[in-house]
Amino acid sequence: MTDFTATKAMFNLPVGMVYLDGNSLGPLPKAAPARVADMLTKEWGEMLITSWNLSGWMVQPMVLGDRIAGLIGAEPGHVALGDTLSIKVYQALAAALDLRPDRRVILSDSGNFPTDLYMAQGLIRTLDKGHELRVVAPEDIKDAITDDVAVVMLTEADYRTGRLHDMADLTTKAHNVGALTIWDLAHTAGAIPVDVAGCNADFAVGCTYKYLNGGPGAPAFIYVSPRHSETINPVLSGWQGHESPFAFDLAYDPAVGVERMRVGTPSVIQMAALETALDVWDMADMTDVRARSIKLTDLFITEIEAACPMLTLASPRDGTKRGSQVSFQFKHGYAAMQAIIAEGVIGDFRAPDLLRFGFAPLYIDETDVHTAVKRITRVMTEKLWDRPDYKIRKTVT
Amino acid sequence: MTDFTATKAMFNLPVGMVYLDGNSLGPLPKAAPARVADMLTKEWGEMLITSWNLSGWMVQPMVLGDRIAGLIGAEPGHVALGDTLSIKVYQALAAALDLRPDRRVILSDSGNFPTDLYMAQGLIRTLDKGHELRVVAPEDIKDAITDDVAVVMLTEADYRTGRLHDMADLTTKAHNVGALTIWDLAHTAGAIPVDVAGCNADFAVGCTYKYLNGGPGAPAFIYVSPRHSETINPVLSGWQGHESPFAFDLAYDPAVGVERMRVGTPSVIQMAALETALDVWDMADMTDVRARSIKLTDLFITEIEAACPMLTLASPRDGTKRGSQVSFQFKHGYAAMQAIIAEGVIGDFRAPDLLRFGFAPLYIDETDVHTAVKRITRVMTEKLWDRPDYKIRKTVT
Numbered sequence: 001m002t003d004f005t006a007t008k009a010m011f012n013l014p015v016g017m018v019y020l021d022g023n024s025l026g027p028l029p030k031a032a033p034a035r036v037a038d039m040l041t042k043e044w045g046e047m048l049i050t051s052w053n054l055s056g057w058m059v060q061p062m063v064l065g066d067r068i069a070g071l072i073g074a075e076p077g078h079v080a081l082g083d084t085l086s087i088k089v090y091q092a093l094a095a096a097l098d099l100r101p102d103r104r105v106i107l108s109d110s111g112n113f114p115t116d117l118y119m120a121q122g123l124i125r126t127l128d129k130g131h132e133l134r135v136v137a138p139e140d141i142k143d144a145i146t147d148d149v150a151v152v153m154l155t156e157a158d159y160r161t162g163r164l165h166d167m168a169d170l171t172t173k174a175h176n177v178g179a180l181t182i183w184d185l186a187h188t189a190g191a192i193p194v195d196v197a198g199c200n201a202d203f204a205v206g207c208t209y210k211y212l213n214g215g216p217g218a219p220a221f222i223y224v225s226p227r228h229s230e231t232i233n234p235v236l237s238g239w240q241g242h243e244s245p246f247a248f249d250l251a252y253d254p255a256v257g258v259e260r261m262r263v264g265t266p267s268v269i270q271m272a273a274l275e276t277a278l279d280v281w282d283m284a285d286m287t288d289v290r291a292r293s294i295k296l297t298d299l300f301i302t303e304i305e306a307a308c309p310m311l312t313l314a315s316p317r318d319g320t321k322r323g324s325q326v327s328f329q330f331k332h333g334y335a336a337m338q339a340i341i342a343e344g345v346i347g348d349f350r351a352p353d354l355l356r357f358g359f360a361p362l363y364i365d366e367t368d369v370h371t372a373v374k375r376i377t378r379v380m381t382e383k384l385w386d387r388p389d390y391k392i393r394k395t396v397t
Numbered sequence: 398m399t400d401f402t403a404t405k406a407m408f409n410l411p412v413g414m415v416y417l418d419g420n421s422l423g424p425l426p427k428a429a430p431a432r433v434a435d436m437l438t439k440e441w442g443e444m445l446i447t448s449w450n451l452s453g454w455m456v457q458p459m460v461l462g463d464r465i466a467g468l469i470g471a472e473p474g475h476v477a478l479g480d481t482l483s484i485k486v487y488q489a490l491a492a493a494l495d496l497r498p499d500r501r502v503i504l505s506d507s508g509n510f511p512t513d514l515y516m517a518q519g520l521i522r523t524l525d526k527g528h529e530l531r532v533v534a535p536e537d538i539k540d541a542i543t544d545d546v547a548v549v550m551l552t553e554a555d556y557r558t559g560r561l562h563d564m565a566d567l568t569t570k571a572h573n574v575g576a577l578t579i580w581d582l583a584h585t586a587g588a589i590p591v592d593v594a595g596c597n598a599d600f601a602v603g604c605t606y607k608y609l610n611g612g613p614g615a616p617a618f619i620y621v622s623p624r625h626s627e628t629i630n631p632v633l634s635g636w637q638g639h640e641s642p643f644a645f646d647l648a649y650d651p652a653v654g655v656e657r658m659r660v661g662t663p664s665v666i667q668m669a670a671l672e673t674a675l676d677v678w679d680m681a682d683m684t685d686v687r688a689r690s691i692k693l694t695d696l697f698i699t700e701i702e703a704a705c706p707m708l709t710l711a712s713p714r715d716g717t718k719r720g721s722q723v724s725f726q727f728k729h730g731y732a733a734m735q736a737i738i739a740e741g742v743i744g745d746f747r748a749p750d751l752l753r754f755g756f757a758p759l760y761i762d763e764t765d766v767h768t769a770v771k772r773i774t775r776v777m778t779e780k781l782w783d784r785p786d787y788k789i790r791k792t793v794t
Contacts, residue, residue, distance in 0.1 A: 012442040021446050028442035033434050040433060040670070044612055045409040045425035048743065049418050057613060084661025086635035087484060094523060110647060115636035115661065118649040122634035126491060126523055135647065209662070215441055216454060217664035237519035238483035239512035248748060250507060250532065252515040264481025264512065265606070267614035267664050273437070346445065351645060 002288035007362040010280045011213070018372045021346045023159075023187060023325050023358030026213030031276040039272035057268045061240075062259060064271060065221060067278045068212070071286065072185060072204065073195030074223045080258045081274075082266055085186060085207045085220040087236065089119045089153075091261055092203035092222060094235035096151040096180045097123075097131065099228065103150035103179070104131045111138040111158040116184055120153065138163060142173060149179040156194070157187035157323030160350045162315045164192070164323055168199040175200065186210060189221075191293065191324035191360075193286045196223050203228075211324065211360055212281070214274035222261050229257040238263035284362060292361035294319035297326050300357065300369050304328065307377040314354055325358045332385060339385040343375040399685035404759040407677045408610070415769045418743045420556075420584060420722050420755030423610030428673040436669035448665075458637075458663045459656060462618060464675045465609070468683065469582060469601065470592030471620045477655045478671075479663055482583060482604045482617040484633065486516045486550075488658055489600035489619060491632035493548040493577045494520075494528065496625065500547035501528045504576070508535040508555040513581055517550065535560060539567060544574040553591070554584035554720030557747045559712045561589070561720055565596040572597065583607060586618075588690065588721035588757075590683045593620050600625075608721065608757055609678070611671035619658050626654040635660035681759060689758035691716035694723050697756065697766050701725065704774040711751055722755040729782060736782040740772040 012028040013019060019027060043055040052058045065079035072079070082088075093106065106120050117133065124131040136144045138158060145152055152174045157164050171181045180202040188194050190211030196204045204223040208214035224232065234254060239245045240262040243253040254260035298319055304311060304326075311328040330336050330353060337349035347357040357372070379385060409425040410416060416424060440452040449455045462476035469476070479485075490503065503517050514530065521528040533541045535555060542549055549571045554561050568578045577599040585591050587608030593601045601620040605611035621629065631651055636642045637659040640650040651657035695716055701708060701723075708725040727733050727750060734746035744754040754769070776782060 012438070014443050014445070019445065025441075025446045027445065028437060033437045033442075036433055036437060036666070037430050040425060040430045040612075041409070044422075045430075046411050048411070048416065048424065049422045049745075051613070083480065083484065084635070086637075086661035087480065087633065090633060113636075114639075114645050114647060117647055118634045118636060118639065121649050122632045125630065126632045128524070128526075207662070215437075215666055216448070217662055217666055217668070219664075220661070233522065235519045235523045236484065236487060237515045238481070239510075239515060240483075242511075242515065246748075248511050250511060250514055252518050264483035264617070265604070265614055267616075267667055269433070269612055269614055269670055270664055270666050271614070273666055348446075351643075 002284045004292065004361060004365065007280055007283050008365065011363045013363060016344050018345045018368045020357040020359065020364070020372060021348055022213070022360035023210050024348055025209055025216060026211060026277065026360065027363060028215070029213060029276040029280055031279065032215065032273045035276045036269060036272045039269065057266065060268065060271050061262055061266045064274060064278065068189070068208070068221050071194070071281060072189050072223065073197050075197050075226055078226060078229060078258050079221050079223045080261050081219045081221050081271070082262050083220055085184070085205055086115045086119050087263070088205040088220045088222040089116050089184065090123055091234065091236050092182045092205055093120055093123055093151060093153060095228070095232040096182055096203060097127070098233060099180060100150035103148060104129070105134050105149045106131060106151050106153055107134050107136070107141070107144055107149045108153045109138045109141050110135050111160065111163065112153070112155045113159050113184065113186060116153060116155065138165070141165065142170060145170065145173045145177055145179060147177040149174070149177065151180050151182055153182040155184040155186060157191065159187055160354055160356065161327050162187070162323040162325040164321050167201065171199050171201055187323050187325070190281070192290050201225065208274055213277040215270065215277070218270050218274050219267055222258065224258045224261060234260050236263045240264055240266070280362060289361045293324040293359055296359045296361060296364060296366065296369055297322065297324065299366065300326050300359065300373065303369070303373040304376065307373060308380045310380055311355070324360065325356060327354045327356045329353050330355055335385040336379060339379045340376055343379055345372045345375045399681045401689065401758060401762065404677055404680050405762065408760045410760060413741050415742045415765045417754040417756065417761070417769060418745055419610070419757035420607050421745055422606055422613060423608060423674065423757065424760060425612070426610060426673040426677055428676065429612065429670045432673045433666060433669045436666065454663065454665045457665065457668050458659055461668060461671060461675065465586070465605070465618050466620070468591070468678060469586050469620065470594050472594050472623055475623060475626060475655050476618050476620045477658050478616045478618050478668070479659050480617055482581070482602055483512045483516050484660070485602040485617045485619040486513050486581065487520055488631065488633055489579045489602055490517055490520055490548060490550060492625070492629040493579055493600060494524070495630060496577060497547035500545060501526070502546045503528060503530050503548050503550055504538070504541055504546045505530065505532050505550045506535040506538050507532050508557070508560065509550070509552045510556050510581065510583060513550060513552065535562070538562065539570060542567065542570045542574055542576060546571070546574065546576040548577050548579060550579040552581035552583060554588065556584055557751055557753065558724050559584070559720040559722040561718050564598060568596050568598055584720050584722070587678070589687050598622065605671055610674040612667065612674070615667050615671050616664055619655065621655045621658060631657050633660045637661055637663070677759060686758045690721040690756055693756045693758060693761060693763065693766055694719060694721065696763065697723050697754065697770065700766070700770040701773065704770060705777040707777055708752070721757065722753060724751045724753045726750050727752055732782040733776060736776045737773055740776055742769045742772045
């Protein structure tokens, strides 16, 4: 059993604040400042360039990649860290289209995070071969997987509502019509049990600064199925993905497996912080995390619906169909979220009218849910968001 | 006049070590650990997501970009930070080729850093329109700028020998035949005065972890001339380069100017470290830096040639044609560099036979040159690299 009191104690959580925004930026692991300071003063300051070997900087993207592999059901050695999620989307999509040269359709949904769609738009323009980005409503995605589709590119959990796609089912459907899949795990890695290998996913990408708590600007990750990792030809063919980066050959020769998806120099300082976040994950079992997540979000929904009838649930009511977040619709959502934040509950507003709250079981407990509900209820019932005499506090007390 | 005693005092330089490898990884600014600790504990730890606005994380890539603009002669507002140099090369090259749709030749030289060539190879394959990467010897580059060339893509200083290309002259020649230029400043930003605007460069890219001392994994930068920045259509069209990233539109709409070259979430922790490195640059005048660089490298060449006749100068003898590094050829270069490092002089070996030494005037002085020469001389004259009885020290004392 995961000891969630112990995991919560590993994070810096500002006094008085209920932080329900770990689905945007996870909190600081208490161990991060000391680890980063050590990295800076010893590894960089004293050891300088020798740290590329002696401190393991060069292999870190694969070493940490393996730790993330364990959280998303990937085969060891098939996850590489680096760059940003946008870049990883581009790499995965280019590789996938390259594997389906006779097809022209990229299928996605309107619930996908916009940067995934933007990167697809940029790639399509670059390829200039008449590819189509076909965007359908999330609920229509399964029917839209037809045999002209090259790649199904989806974010597993909708960033606004938390609605989950069924990775196993949609991947099977895609494969049945000869399409490949790219799964964006931004809102599921560290939030729900993910099994990319078990689902036969072809590619998966994600970020490490949300539920994984790696810090602002933490590197992204990419998974390539062993079925494809030796055959894909990287479009972003950088020297860190070269078979022998220090041979300084003039011609690109891809490294073995997913390591070819590395591009440039890894962000070593960011990785030191991420390392401490992954240490907390070593204390957690994802099945426990998921059970607690459903319990907390169910509780939140029940209590908010009882106390705040003016809010309309925008997330799936069935916990198994929902990521680790809950969203409510409210016409004056933007103003309401400002007041909720001022009352010490940190959530996010998402246009046009969503109040979004993330529940990260590693550091959110039932007491936090009760406190959050109490504060949100005060904002909503007293209409604090609409009272000109209400002074928004500048700091959380 | 720049006070180089003061700038040297700003860096952590391991006792007993002469660090002549700042052209690979600059040393730790003493202010970096405290600044990063503050960023971690206060900005991330306490302020959490509010720091995107309140701590300026969101605008940091442009704010720090402006500080780099001052070091490379760029117009304010026309440099953006982010990603890695490889990614920035890809972006610049794709944009440049897009501006010359009727041409098919990318011209570069065999002295370019391999990743620039690799990224070009990947882009050419993606475009699949018969582009040619034409690689000539560095000394042949000017004659090779012909009217079939779309883009001249060069690194200003050769990473092995430090040989400089004439940016103004080659850019003029390129423009005369209707070609564009991309200048990789990896080995010149912070090493010599660079004037991208004065030279009419079209694009420039560079890294910040060498002479700029931003730390391992520090973000890259990209400059786009105001002539092009409003017309280019980014191929890596990520949400941070969107006109309104938080509108979450489904269609990409490029931000104003060079900010459209931003892609994903910036590496905030890396930027905090880089900030302290740029503070040191505020104390320096690039003309002084260049004068001192030439003086130090001239001195090093003179003394080494006098003491070590077995070494053959591989860098230009004329200081004005040389970056801030000196390389010598030696048949047993790899073994020799191991022994030199063991003696406390940190340089680099570059295949097949180069001993490479970087001189960063911000923290290297004449005493360092004398010490380095003395130690190198001992290695060479006593053939320490070839003595099985010579025990390489594990730590520098």
